Amino acid sequence: MNFSRRSVLQGLGAAAWAIPSPLAWPKPSAGERIMVIDCHGHYTTAPRELETFRQDQIAGLKDPSRAPPSASLHISDEEIRESLQLQLKFQRERGTDLTIFSPRAAGMGHHIGDAAVSLAWSQVCNDLIHRCCTLYPVNFVGVCQLPQSPGVPPAKCVAELERCVKSLGFVGCNLNPDPSGGHWIDPPLTDRWWYPLYEKLCELDVPAMIHVSASDNPNFHATGAHYLNADTTAFMQFLTSDLFKEFPNLRFVIPHGGGAVPYHWGRYRGLAQDMKRPPLAELLLHNVFFDTCVYHLPGIELLLKVVPADNILFASEMVGAVRGIDPETGHYFDDTKRYIDAVAWLGEEDKRKIFSENARKVYGLDRRAAPAGPR
């Protein structure tokens, strides 16, 4: 029996929306087509009203008369459906069954305004993601943006995280390791500063993807430098700390294939050894996972070679950082499933882990009850 689109739809549709169930996303049995979960999708195609709202909000920082109340944003279901057609088309064409879906990363803009602005904006964005997931419960499951703000304790994000997970049925959050937007003025992720948030993540049993937002520093191009630097930076912070002794169940996904990390896997193994740290597998591979947003075959091959299959989650970041077609292959740069499929030596079991089983585990898809309904 094939793991048909219809059976996925029925299983997911029922569980992810209406019926509380510990088996929200049914596991395919042996021999069935491997389910494909993309753990890294952003709502980059949101209706333009959202951006207009944000621009008004930013204008309101200087001229409070222009600041829009959150209730002033009106986007119809039809507009949301329309805005998701490109995402759905790519899902169909590329064979993705489910996208773990979050607000546009560059749009989070935690460095803009204060914590109140960040909270209002985050709630608007998260509510919109919830509506996407409600309209297409088979295709999308939500991950939230946190109302971070530079210099403001992450403890202030706990309520919004809890709201998104408990009331909206979200399965994780994006955590910005540098809410200043490229000035890196807050403490490292291993500082107690972040612990209240980690405690809540553990209590809710959901992971965080480490993801910066736009760069406010002219040195850093966002998608070409700041994103990858943050990935690399976070990994090295984890390597030098005992964070996971304190939080053995805390789970982080490092996106963009882990930044520079897998390419420099030998360097990291060597640095850990020089510092008398445990081997990487013991030190952090129970807690740190990498996605597959690497946009060429040699990069994906390297990732699959050096990082254990248990620690790799399929992702494409579509529709995202790179939107064009690679003239060398004739396919979209970010059609990452093609690269993985092209690695002949990758075994079926490892493929299954990478394409869906790891995402199920890390995001707890199998043990999540469905959300209670619209707020």
Added chain:
Amino acid sequence: MNFSRRSVLQGLGAAAWAIPSPLAWPKPSAGERIMVIDCHGHYTTAPRELETFRQDQIAGLKDPSRAPPSASLHISDEEIRESLQLQLKFQRERGTDLTIFSPRAAGMGHHIGDAAVSLAWSQVCNDLIHRCCTLYPVNFVGVCQLPQSPGVPPAKCVAELERCVKSLGFVGCNLNPDPSGGHWIDPPLTDRWWYPLYEKLCELDVPAMIHVSASDNPNFHATGAHYLNADTTAFMQFLTSDLFKEFPNLRFVIPHGGGAVPYHWGRYRGLAQDMKRPPLAELLLHNVFFDTCVYHLPGIELLLKVVPADNILFASEMVGAVRGIDPETGHYFDDTKRYIDAVAWLGEEDKRKIFSENARKVYGLDRRAAPAGPR
């Protein structure tokens, strides 16, 4: 005929020290052993007096009575010889003929003190490198540290660069893209801020290796994050600018295998295309080169696969960032020549380029007159 150590020694010894010659480093002819030039070595084994001097200099920032005059540093030739034995041993054991040698990168500390402190410290460090190269002209050729200081125009570094190249026979410099030590407060490398330095680099016809120093930001581990982030950041700055139209002969070496860049080569090709920039080869591969400081075979394989052989310069960064032996191979992590030798599909011509011909070209070794003698 083999390209014997003796012939290298005679050729280099004569030319690099006493006799001005446009053929300072003789090219081996076809069939000879490939000469191996390591373009990235730091004087990490300097006598402890140097560090004591630096600590006194730093103490002098608060208590000027402790500030040491540069002339107070006394290191004998014998101490220098002794301090270089480990470097020479590794050269012999690993088959390196010549190391392009510069002051310890983490020690540059451009963020400490002001421009005057940075200048005094840079001169001391550069003079010491010159003495190394004088004592072992066959083994080492110098690259200088620049007296950069955060917020101070790079034009202020021109005199020391000129002194090092013209009087000390150095073949390049290390250029810190973030003299603030991880706060990234100066303009990007593509800003006119840097142009006077680039004009001098072009006039002297020497390259710069992009290399940050220690991190003053608790978010960034130096060798595990800051170094690699800077490499990635610089590349993306170049990708988004027309710097090399302004300076067609400007040459940069991006160390540590290019940070995250080759692993994300598809991403960079795609970003350039999305931004309507020319293909990378046309945009920057006449001007930007990567070294091979990648400490495991899969990483080196990736680098050799995606970056043209014309743009790769052999390097190990020894004795440097990672000092231990890889338990998986039984060899030093930073014995990078082994990885390259292990890539069976790498042709002889490409090997020759990577091991020495590219370094000869980029650092202008063949067209350099030897230095005029000790100052």
